Amino acid sequence: xxxxxxxxxxxxxxxxxxxxxxxxxxxxxxxxxxxxxxxxxxxxxxxxxxxxxxxxxxxxxxxxxxxxxxxxxxxxxxxxxxxxxxxxxxxxxxxxxxxxxxxxxxxxxxxxxxxxxxxxxxxxxxxxxxxxxxxxxxxxxxxxxxxxxxxxxxxxxxxxxxxxxxxxxxxxxxxxxxxxxxxxxxxxxxxxxxxxxxxxxxxxxxxxxxxxxxxxxxxxxxxxxxxxxxxxxxxxxxxxxxxxxxx
Numbered sequence: 001x002x003x004x005x006x007x008x009x010x011x012x013x014x015x016x017x018x019x020x021x022x023x024x025x026x027x028x029x030x031x032x033x034x035x036x037x038x039x040x041x042x043x044x045x046x047x048x049x050x051x052x053x054x055x056x057x058x059x060x061x062x063x064x065x066x067x068x069x070x071x072x073x074x075x076x077x078x079x080x081x082x083x084x085x086x087x088x089x090x091x092x093x094x095x096x097x098x099x100x101x102x103x104x105x106x107x108x109x110x111x112x113x114x115x116x117x118x119x120x121x122x123x124x125x126x127x128x129x130x131x132x133x134x135x136x137x138x139x140x141x142x143x144x145x146x147x148x149x150x151x152x153x154x155x156x157x158x159x160x161x162x163x164x165x166x167x168x169x170x171x172x173x174x175x176x177x178x179x180x181x182x183x184x185x186x187x188x189x190x191x192x193x194x195x196x197x198x199x200x201x202x203x204x205x206x207x208x209x210x211x212x213x214x215x216x217x218x219x220x221x222x223x224x225x226x227x228x229x230x231x232x233x234x235x236x237x238x239x240x241x242x243x244x245x246x247x
Contacts, residue, residue, distance in 0.1 A: 011110060019107040020071040024234040027068040028195070031228040032123055032132045033161060034061045034144050034204045037221040046217070047082055048169050050241055051093055051184065054083040059217050060092065060161075061204055063132030063144055065123040075101030078121040078134050078142065080214060084167060086240060091165030091186070098134055098212065112237040113170030113185040119212065130227055136212035143205045146225045150200030158197035158228045163189055167240070184241035191233040198227045 001014060011017045040057040047053055063078040079097035083090070098119025099105060108114035120135040125148055132144035165188045174180035202225030206215035 011106065018110075019103040022071065022107075022111070022234065024072060024107070025070045025191070026066055026230075026232050026234070029230050029232060030065040030067075030123060031162065031226065031230070032063040032130055032144055032146060033226045033228070034146070034202050035059070035223045035225070036061065036204055036219045037223055038217045038219065042217055043082060046095060047084060047093055048184070051084040051086050051167055054085060054090065056083070058083050058223065059095075061142070061144060061206075061214075063121060063123050063134075069104070072101060072104045072107070075099055075104055076121045076123055077101075077104070077116075078119075078132060079115075080217060081166070082217075086167060086184070086186075089165055089186075091167055091188075093167045093169075095217075096212075096214065098136065112187060113168035113183075115168065117212075134212070134214075136209055139207075139209060141207050141209045141212045142214055144202070145204075146202040146227060147200030149198040149227065151198060153197040153199040153226055153228070155194050155197060158194050158226060158230075159192060161226060162228060162230060162232070163192055168237075179244060182243040183239050184243075185237045186240045187237040188235040189232045190235050191231070193231040195229040195231070197229070199225055200227070201225070 010021055038057050038059050060081040065076045067074045077099035080095040081092035084093045097116045100120055105116045108116040123132045128148050130146045130148045134142040165186050168185045170183050170185050172181040202222050204219050208215045
C-alpha cells in the first residue's frame, strides 16, 4: 500500500479496520439515568484539574441501550458522569464507562477520549420495573431499578440531561514511557430528538470490584431518575486543555 494511501486510513488493521468512519447516529437510544448524592471528598480525588466540581456532590449513573448505531451495530453501555464546569461551561466529566461492543470501545478511545472498558451491561423491563445491570466478568457490580413510566418527564428537562457537554481525560503514552497526549476533551450530542421521557421511584446498588470500582463513589441518596428514548448524533470532540502544553 502506498504511503499516500496509508495516511488516509483511520485505524488498523489496514484491510479490516476496527471501526468505520463517522458520524455515528443513534436511533431509539434508551437511557436509564439515576442521579445520586455521593461523598464530596471522593469526588475531589477523582475529578482532574482544571475541571471544577459543581456545588453539590452528585453523580449520574447512566445505562444506555443502543439497538441501532450507524457503523457500530447494537450494544449496551453504562457508566458514571460527574457534574463539573470549566471556563464557565457546565457539563459532565465522564469518569468510567463499560460496554459490550468492541468497535464502540475502540472508536471511543481512539478517535475521542471516552473512558471505555469491556463489560456486560443490560437494560430491560422486569414486569413493572425498568432494570439496569452491569457485570464485570462473572461478577455483578451494579443494579439500577426504576418504576416503569410512572410519570411523564418534561421534554425540556430530558433534553437538558442528554445535551450537556461531556468532558473527558485522554492519556496516551509515548514509546519512551512518557505521556505523548495528555489533555481534556469536550464533546456534545447533536441532532437530539426526544421520543418519550418519564420519571419515577428509583434505587441504585453498587458493589465493590477492584477493576470496576464504581462503588468508590458510594450512593448516599438517590436524587432523581429518568427514562428517555431518543435519536441523536455523537458530537465532534475538541481539545479544551492540553496538560503538556502547560507544563
